[in-house]
Amino acid sequence: MGAEIISKGGAVEQCAEGILVNEQMLEHDKENGPRKSLQEPDCANLCDMGITIAMWLNPEGLSVSGPLKAMNFSVQEGGGPRILHQFTLEPPAVSFRMSGEKAGIIDIEAKTGILYINGSLDWETKHVHKLQVESLDGSGSIVKGPYAVTIYVEDINDNQPVFNQTRYFGVVRQNSRPGKPFMYVHATDHDDPTTPHAQLSYSILHHFPNPYEEMLFQIDNVTGAISPSKTGSYYLDPQKQDTFTLVVSVKDMAGKTTNAFTSSVDVIITVMESLWKAPSIIYIKENSTQVHPVNISKVQSNEPGVIYAIFEKEKQPRLPFSISENGDIYVNEPLDREEKDTYTFFVVSKDDKGELVDKPLQIHIVVEDINDNPPVCQQNLTIIEVQENEIGGSNIGTVFATDMDKKDTLNSRLQFHIHSQEPEFPSKSLFYIQQDTGTLQLSGRSLNKRDSAKYSLKVLVTDSKFETICDVEVHVIDINDQIPIFEKSDYGSVTLAENIPIGTVLLEIQATDGDEPDTGSSLIIYQVEKGDPNNTFIIETDSETNRGFIKINKPLDFETMSEYNLVINATNPEPLVPNVEYNASSLTKFKVFITNVDEPPVFLEPVYKTEVSEDIPVNTLVMTVGAYDPEGDSVRYSLEGDVRKWLRIDSATGQVYTASPLDREKEEIYSIEVVASELNNAAQKSKAFLVLHLRDVNDNPPQIATDYPTFFCYPVSGGEKTLIQATDADEQYFYSKFTFSLADEMNTRNNWEISKFNATHAYLSPKHANFEEKTYEVPIILNDNGNPSLENRVNLKVSICKCSSENSCFIEIDRPHSWPTAGQAIGILLAVLIIIGAILAGVFCHMKHKEKNEKSHPKDAKDNAELDRLA
Template sequence: MCQNFGDLHVSGPLKDMNFSIPEGGGMRFVYQFTSEPPAVSFRLTGEKDGIIDIVPKTGVLYLNGSLDWETKAMHRLQVESLDEKGNVVKGPYAVTIYVEDVNDNPPEFDQPKYTGVVRQNSRPGKPFMQVHATDRDDPTTPHAKLTYSILHHFPNPYSEMLFQIDSVTGEISPSKTGSYYLDPQKQDTFTLVVTVKDMAGMTINAFTSSADVIITVKESLWKAPPTIRIQENSTQVHPVNISQVQSNEQGVTYDLHEKEKLPRLPFSIDNDGIIYVTEPLDREEKDTYSFFVITKDNNGELVDKPLQIHVVVEDINDNPPVCQQDLTVIEVQENEGGGSSIGMVLATDMDEKDTLNSRLRFKIESQVPDRPASNMFFIQQDTGVLNLAGTSLKKQAASNYSLKVLVTDAAFQTICDVQVHVIDINDQIPIFEKSDYDNVTVAENVTVGTVILEIQATDGDEPDTGSSHIIYQVKEGDPNNVFIIETDPETNRGFVKINKALDFETAPVYNLVINATNPEPLVSSVQYNASSLTLFKVFVTNVDEPPAFREVAYNIEVSEDIPVNTLVVTVEAYDPEGDSVRYSLEGDVRKWLKIDSATGQIYTASPLDREQQEVYTVEVVASELSNNLQPSQKSKTAVLLRLRDVNDNPPRLVMDSPPFFCHPVSGGERAFLQATDDDQHWAYPKFTFSLVDDVNTRNNWEISKINATYAYLSPKHGNFEEKTYNVPVIIKDNGEPPLERTVNLEVSVCKCSSDNSCFIDLEREHSWPSAGQAIGILIGVLLIIGCIVGGVFIHMKCKQKDEKKSEEKDAKDRSELNRLH
């Protein structure tokens, strides 16, 4: 049993008891033990420490001072009851007093001042130092639960603190802002006032202590090295140490990451941050490399920002010059002046551009043949430009030269082959084999493309060159390019062809002057003369041709209401030979048109109707009349007559069947009416519906518009008999001028079947006839039988007469036949 402080006035018999009493508080009563005869007093022994005692006579257990948890957390005592002689009656019983801790001790830092070092760009949240404080109160209670915080930050140049502290462990680390902004060049020392509170900082009554933390900022160890330069094709044993990086933290793992995708990355890094090149590099394969170095902690998290490493591969002279072409071919005209630039020898070097390793020099090693001299050419040492040395080349001396050009750099040399072709100059003109090719006669209807003459000229210049190739042209006599001349490139033979259709009436004779030239210009000292000209005459014979119309077809648009005998178009044709032309029509199936045979004027012969045919097509035949006035050649052209619509058709109703209303009429019934018009409407056709203004119609019917083409007809009351009514409806269109029509619409009022359709009462048709009806029917039947019998009798009489006449005729015929015999 544990007795709390609030129950100190409780008393009871002697027994084992436990008490829990807060520390401090001074003198107080704890408990009163009651005695049982023969006991008259009590005795307390044990860990009284001068603070705990009992009143012998009354058995009151009390404190005569303050308990201290930090000095002693538990007191073990024994209580006995005694008789008058001092002998033990009961006991001893164990009495234990547990001292309850109260928060009476402030926390204390283990150092009055702390110092620490942080590196620039250190990882945010990564501790670089720690402060520590202790509290003498009970660690199992909130009294000793400590919380750390930064009270002040000197200086504090930013809106956020550059440092942060773990409230539980006291570890200090850079904040995100600090990781970014800490820079020893700007501020290398900071003072933090760090506080520690007990009671877990949850109450204002907690004790607080503080300490100064002096932090020195140093430059980051994590820096990218300067650009690393490695000479290509190194003969060192690889891998070779080329640089080193160091993280701001210890125990990290280093790794490389490619910036660009490569078949292989020829670099590596070890656990100390040393970067190696793993194999010899080739500048001509790749002259620069960029990659990243990263660091990770044991959890695989990035520690530092990735560092970009740049490597430049330095060139050595390890590539010889290369001729850009296996054979450089240069053409030079034989009249080219001495000193002229005739071409260029091109070579390349894969070593680094604009360095001595790639500087090239050119020199002519040999010239074959060496006539008329061995030094006919000169090459510019630094550019490879090839010049004629001093004199012009002569094709008669040599038509080709082979040169060996030596190309060198600082360590290598290469031979480039050059071939120089000497081109003959155009100093010979073409000469015709004939100065006059006489004449040729062709019909004017000869096919375009027909060859009418072959011509030939020769040229003494080098064959198969622009100096010897011949171009033939008609220089005079053909202003309209009726003729064309094509050249055989192998023989220089010319073929004069018909280029355009001939026309005897326009040009019966052509006097042609033909010249022969070269595509290559002649040298200045030579000119074309009469030897390069020839004459040729073409006679064109006449061929009778059909008349030709001035137009391929005639398109005319007229209104459909033009009067008869209106002139609609005049067609015109002419005969190339000058004969007279007569005109006629074909295909005028509707007989709408007529034509003046002499003038070609076409008139309307009857009224036109667009509704019958909107586009009317006929053919006009033009016939030439020869001197004997007999038609010979003919030609045709089409005349398309497009008819413009006029409003000449009144509107009409479109109905599948006459409307009807079921009897008796109850009201609200409607019949659907639709109007249409055969005329053409440029916009949507619009009709108006109305009823004839008479009393009967006005009292019985009404009409209402639905839209431009539809309306409803409705009865105005229900007092209609079963019969057919004639309802006059007026329909009017929107033409110019408008037309209207009155339609006498038959409207039935009838009994309807279950499906709302009119039906005929058939009851009488199925009833038995009356007596009078039966007698009438009998008399009718007898009359019909009598007529049939009479007809048969008359037919038999007629047949007998015919047979008798036939026999008489046969007898007469036999008698006549016997007489002839």
């Protein structure tokens, strides 16, 4: 605790008893305030004990000695013997006496009034010592006092933290939530809990084994809570590694100094399989008669006390499932497979704050079928037509029925039987139905319309439990033994302009058929048999009147075909009976003449596309477009929509050239229109699209993105870094990777450091803490990966500024004058006092030939604290 005596006036006196005294050598606070610790007495005879006096004078001229009064002292524990104060005698007093909590080492020298400690105090044993001091006359009577003298013991960091267990054991579940503690470690420190001496900081020192780059576990440095990290939550698997050993360290001084005490302990962690698992597919029989709700499954979270809930990605009108607070899943009502045969939903677990605890589990429900649906006829009445000449065994039709039960199971298997036939003439077994397909056949003979024109059948359709009757009518129809006959063998001709619209009716034609009306034998189908190779015409039939309508099916073109000689036939959809054939009566003729119409030019292609490099020279041929005029007129070309004036076209040849430099960064796909017009009639014109796709070249240097400001908080403490981004207007091929470097300048490389983060970002960090509060320009060299690459020097503005609590720069407001602030004035005064104190300390050191630089250094923490108190 050695230090030097500094006299305010510079004069030092020798007292009669051999004690060095200066009336200005005792420090105290204003009006009985708490006192700072007083280090040593100003007595020469105490120098023989190896104790030296140290104090700083304050502006009020207080000293280390004075009359008897109540006083407070703060004394660091440990440190050995020291003198606290010297009380001066005031007649008639001749001595002093002290009582109270002396701890066996605190006392006062009766004659001289020197209050001292002859040993070391211990904060852990007693924080405060309360004493009483009084002065006595020659007869031993009290002159003044007693006055209270209180000594506050200041703690020093002399105890190391201790864990409350010699080893810890914990269990964690696979896929546990990252950051959710599953165990705690705890340590204590006997030092003063109100100081950093007992402020503890936990960390993981070692991790055995550690199979990944990141630790699987993490610890809260304040609470000692151990939890899985994000990596651990994902990768922990008892099948791969079921036991881990962590070496957990605890430091006092909040772990912020290298002089802190440290202890460590082993933490053994067992990894267990996750409880949070989706059940396998759940099967539920439809239309259950059980009392609902029915428990169908259960889930369990790794964490206790969670709240379970069900949700669907695709909302249904209703979800007949629920979950209890224990994770039991229930079906709330009977299910109907025919309404919905599968359900998929998710179960989630949340904490009391509504945050997800586990990943959602997907639940699959399959509704099992029972035979609860009867067969259903597909039609109320099935009508089947049978020609008279159908032979026995022919398939004449099919009876269709469905069953809503599950397909391809016995519940939906249908069988068919003929239940009855009306009339039963000429036989009651004229028809046969295939049992498993419903296909209806003639049993053995052809039907005769003269026997009956219609038969009514009832077909019994059954599954394994239900049966249904389907009604069937079999109509006996006349055979096709009459051919269609045209009313005219030649319908003459018609003249049409080539631009007549598609769908225009040119002519109505008519043929008749002698077979039974409204049957396939009498329905007439008209077709162009000859004279229309490109299907330019189409003929539609009115099924009620058998009248035919000839219509335009495709655009007419005089230049391609100016005359059509059509031959049209009339047929039936039903085949003719043997020995009956179509002949000339079923044919007719019709001529169509096409007249020319002046048409606009026609482009050879609707869209002209090409791809060129953006750096091709002006007047480069990029493509040739082509168009022709159907009437043979000459064609002239022009461009429309060329807003950037990049292209020009040869009006005669259709060759397209560049008219000015191209720039992909302005427009990568450039689309305009090409106009082709007749030379002798400019109003006749057509348009086609011209699309120019520009290939990129590396013609833009990289830049620094300016989306956000770059700054560091003042004062710079070291370790800071900020992310900067490079951008490039060129295509990604050229700027997918950037190189960052600092300009080759001494100040730049001494002050700053740049390191790669990824292909487009880098970190900029200061190399030291000696930066002023201002804006710096940091020259950065950027290179892209083009061939050849482009380089750019960018002066990045970096602000060193005072920051708010939100880590953003304060905006400085200009002061109206240059006078120092109150804080600055106090700082200047303190600096002057420190300089004066240092000079006086040097004088005393010279007198005593002792140097104790380490205790008088102006940056000593206690001295700074004392100056702050006096300011």
